[in-house]
Amino acid sequence: MWVFVFFDLPVTTQKERKTATSFRYKLLKDGFSMLQFSVYLRHCASKESADVHVKRVKSFIPDMGHVSILFITDKQYGDILNFCGKKDKILKGTPKQLELF
Numbered sequence: 001m002w003v004f005v006f007f008d009l010p011v012t013t014q015k016e017r018k019t020a021t022s023f024r025y026k027l028l029k030d031g032f033s034m035l036q037f038s039v040y041l042r043h044c045a046s047k048e049s050a051d052v053h054v055k056r057v058k059s060f061i062p063d064m065g066h067v068s069i070l071f072i073t074d075k076q077y078g079d080i081l082n083f084c085g086k087k088d089k090i091l092k093g094t095p096k097q098l099e100l101f
Contacts, residue, residue: 009065
């Protein structure tokens with residue numbers, strides 16, 4: 001399962017920029033990777049694991065701005081098309097799926 005965090009935070013004042021930077025830093029610290037400037041994603045092994053990370057993200061959402069969280073399955077994510085300019089691009093760091101049992 002993949003968890004996407006999309007956000008649009010105000011950055012007009014120094015305090016707002018600091019708050020937005022802190023939010024992005026906390027996402028990175030929790031294992032999210034930046035897909036685009038305001039889009040971060042994280043792979044989770046299960047819905048329960050995803051719920052733990054969503055709860056953590058909810059705890060540090062800034063007072064101002066807009067944050068959305070989306071869950072998608074590995075199969076849905078496997079159909080993603082990424083372009084850098086007009087060329088296809090493979091995302092770096094995509095984890096390999098492990099099966100423990």
